[in-house]
Amino acid sequence: MTHNGILLISPHTRSGTQRLPLGLMSISAYLLSKGIENKIVDPKGLPGDTAFRNIVDNAALENPDVIGITCCATEIFEIKKLCREIKKRVPGTRIVLGGPHPTYRPDDFIRAEVDFDYIIRGEGEISFYKLTEALRKKEDPKSVDGLCIKTEKGIKNISEPKLIDTLDHLPLPAYSKVDMNYYSKPNVWAIRPVYISAVWVFTSRGCPFNCKFCVAHSVFGRTIRKQSPSYIIRQIKYLVAKYKIDAIFFGDECFTFDKDRVKEICRLMKKEKISIIWGCQTRPQLIDEEIIKVMKDAGCIQIDMGVESGSERILGIMNKKMVVADYIRAARLMTRYGIRQLANMMINIPGETLKDIDKSVRLLKIMRPNVVLWNVYNPIPGVNFGRELELKDLESQLDSTSEMAFEMIEKKYKFGMYEKKISEILNELHDIFPHPRYLKFRFDIQYCKRWLRIFSYLFDLRYIIKLFRSRRKKDYIRSLLSVKTQIIAK
Numbered sequence: 001m002t003h004n005g006i007l008l009i010s011p012h013t014r015s016g017t018q019r020l021p022l023g024l025m026s027i028s029a030y031l032l033s034k035g036i037e038n039k040i041v042d043p044k045g046l047p048g049d050t051a052f053r054n055i056v057d058n059a060a061l062e063n064p065d066v067i068g069i070t071c072c073a074t075e076i077f078e079i080k081k082l083c084r085e086i087k088k089r090v091p092g093t094r095i096v097l098g099g100p101h102p103t104y105r106p107d108d109f110i111r112a113e114v115d116f117d118y119i120i121r122g123e124g125e126i127s128f129y130k131l132t133e134a135l136r137k138k139e140d141p142k143s144v145d146g147l148c149i150k151t152e153k154g155i156k157n158i159s160e161p162k163l164i165d166t167l168d169h170l171p172l173p174a175y176s177k178v179d180m181n182y183y184s185k186p187n188v189w190a191i192r193p194v195y196i197s198a199v200w201v202f203t204s205r206g207c208p209f210n211c212k213f214c215v216a217h218s219v220f221g222r223t224i225r226k227q228s229p230s231y232i233i234r235q236i237k238y239l240v241a242k243y244k245i246d247a248i249f250f251g252d253e254c255f256t257f258d259k260d261r262v263k264e265i266c267r268l269m270k271k272e273k274i275s276i277i278w279g280c281q282t283r284p285q286l287i288d289e290e291i292i293k294v295m296k297d298a299g300c301i302q303i304d305m306g307v308e309s310g311s312e313r314i315l316g317i318m319n320k321k322m323v324v325a326d327y328i329r330a331a332r333l334m335t336r337y338g339i340r341q342l343a344n345m346m347i348n349i350p351g352e353t354l355k356d357i358d359k360s361v362r363l364l365k366i367m368r369p370n371v372v373l374w375n376v377y378n379p380i381p382g383v384n385f386g387r388e389l390e391l392k393d394l395e396s397q398l399d400s401t402s403e404m405a406f407e408m409i410e411k412k413y414k415f416g417m418y419e420k421k422i423s424e425i426l427n428e429l430h431d432i433f434p435h436p437r438y439l440k441f442r443f444d445i446q447y448c449k450r451w452l453r454i455f456s457y458l459f460d461l462r463y464i465i466k467l468f469r470s471r472r473k474k475d476y477i478r479s480l481l482s483v484k485t486q487i488i489a490k
Contacts, residue, residue, distance in 0.1 A: 006031060006038035006132060007064040011071065012051035013078050013398060015043050018182070018189040020199055023070055023099070023124065025173035030125040033171045036132065039064075040177040055082065060089040066132050068124070070099040073215075073380040076112055077395040083115045094135060098124045104218045104382040106148045106155050108391055121146035122161025122219055123205070125170060163220070167205065167227045172235050180243050186472070186479045190249040191279035191302050192342060192371065193436055194457045197472050198247035201235060203227045203265075207253035209283070211306070212319050213346065215382030216253050224257055229264040236274055244471040247301075248278045255280035259291050266298035277301045277466050279340075284330030285322065292337050301462060302340035302370070305330065310363030311356035314349050319384075324363055331367035340457065341369035347429075348377040348422055350385055350415040357418075357425065361432060370453045372433040374426055376400070379413055389413065401437075 008028055010021040024040055031038050041058045043051040059067060067086065071079045083095055094117040102109060103121040118141075120127045127145050134141035141147055146161030164170065183199055190198035204227065205220040239245050256262050269276075279302035280295075287303070307327050309315055315322055334341050345360055364372055378397055379388045389397065396408040406423050414422065430438045434451050442448075457463045467476065 005062055005064045006036060007059060007062050007067045008038060008040045009055055009059075009067060009069045009082075010040065010042040011069065011075055011078060011082060012043065012046075012048050012055055013075050015046050015048060015051035018185075018187045020173070020183055021070065021178065022173055022200070022202060024068070025175065025177060026170060027068065027124050027128050028174035028177050029171040031129055031132070032174060034129055036129070038177075040174070042178050044179055044182045052082065052085075056085045056089055059086045059093070063090060064093055066094045066096060066135060068096045068098060068128055071097055071101050072099055073101040073382070073389075074394050074398040074400075076101060076108060076114070076391075078398065080112055080114045087115050094118065096120060096128065096131065098128070100215055100218050101381055102148075103146075103161070104215065106157075108381070110150070110154050111391055117150055119148040119150075119155070120144070120161075121148065122221075123164050126164065127161070163206070163223065163225065165225065167225055168231045172238060175239070175242070184243045184245050184472075186476050188436075191247055191277075192304070192373075193454065194247070194277075194279070194302065194340075194463070196247040196277070196463070196466070197245050197470070197475065198249060199239065199243075199245055200249050200251045201232075201239075202251050203232045203255070204252045204257070208257075209254075209321065210319055210384070211308075212317070212384040213308075213349070213377055215380065218382045224254070226258060226261060229261060229268055232265055233268045233272060233274070236269070236276070237272065240274060240276060245276070246466050246470050246472065247276055250278065250280035252280070252282075254282050254286055256282040256286040256291055256295075259286075259288075262291060263294050266294045269298045275299075275466070275469065277462055279303065281305065283322070284326040287330055287333065289333055292333050292339065296337045296339055299462065300339055301457065301460065302342060303334060304342040304344065307343040307360075307363070307367075307369075308346045309349065309352075309356060310360035311352075314352055314356050317349060317351055318346075327363065328366055331369065335368065338460075340371070341367065342371040342373065343367065343369040344373050344375060346375045346377050347425060348409065348414065348416045352416040352418075354418045354420070354425075357429075361429070364433060368453070370456060372450075373435070374429050374433075376406075376409060376422055376426070377415065378409065379415075385415075387413075 008024045010024055021042055028038050028040055041055050043054040096118045097116050098120045102119045106119045109116060130144045131141050142158055145159050147158040149156045184197055186195055186197050188195050190200055204224055206222060206224040207216045208222050208224060277299045281304035284305060308318060310324055312324060331341055347357060381388050393408055396404050399405060410421060
């Protein structure tokens, strides 16, 4: 059978998310810049089983030489099913795996008996291109950085991954290869939970910090590499003109790490009359009054911060390199200038007690963030606390909010020093800090005020003006009517 072409696959496990598959889109764009046509299979809005069949059917139809599949830690057994079915339908095709889990623990894919051919560790644009060229020319792929080859004896590690120094040399992600009508429709995925037509963009890679619960460094390293302000503005202008989006979220781990660069981005946004609202994530010690004022003036509406804990002791265990006063200072700055705050919190940290959680609650009452998200520490591959999820337990964590996931953590991975069940603690925390997913009706004045803070953007003049001027008004109306219909149907 003759094979032809390149297929890039976003797994069926992601069929419900409105987050763009930017990694695959960047690889696709790089291949296109080298004259190599390719297709991204990214089924959206479909149930898991239907999305699975859609991917396999597309693979059979395209009959590609090489298939690239991205994989996170909890997806390994779903990826196993996908690879097995693709190999049945498209015998002879070469499957290349990439992403955080293959990068950090490639041997897991041998132990799990996944039917693949190659793994590319680290950043994939250049390495995937070099691999496909070597395979096409039937050459030895030894020059491919970060390549692992599956052999009868296991994994053969050819070389260590290398980071791409100059991000401006990469083309813009291949937006035309995915369903941008789906991704750009009004959503709460981008600037959580602001309801707006928005997408994520990344303007840098890498994080110099070493928080023990985080795996961000596994693919992109600890050295921050940045796109230039002119490159970023070109991308934003393209997205606004082509897809009529109203907002952007900068997904960089530390967007304000280089304050001068952020100031220049904001200056150019105003100069080019780019009328969008936007959000970002950063660390509190990387913002000050000057940068907050500049960002607010350029349309920043929300900043997400990884607060994690209000206990100095737990922050030390996490290696956050932060103190509680840093969060309070940053929160007061954002409140003063009318920028929303989203606080990511975490429980189940090794050695944590209920007193530590009480300190987190007290800190949040001082900070008064608009949104509080409580996360349960989950020792996925790549974390630095020492102990990781066993391979057989990864699948149970695919849906981290499922009853199965909570049972597994309670049984084997409960690191907090408290007798209460983690699910019980979360329920109590949601009684104090509401979350749209956990709707409760409580006659408590403070609780009601916190609900109002979540949706305060509805009264923000910048948000109202953006909706009034939006070129997607019909989409907002259709989307809201669809939600109303679903509620009535239930």
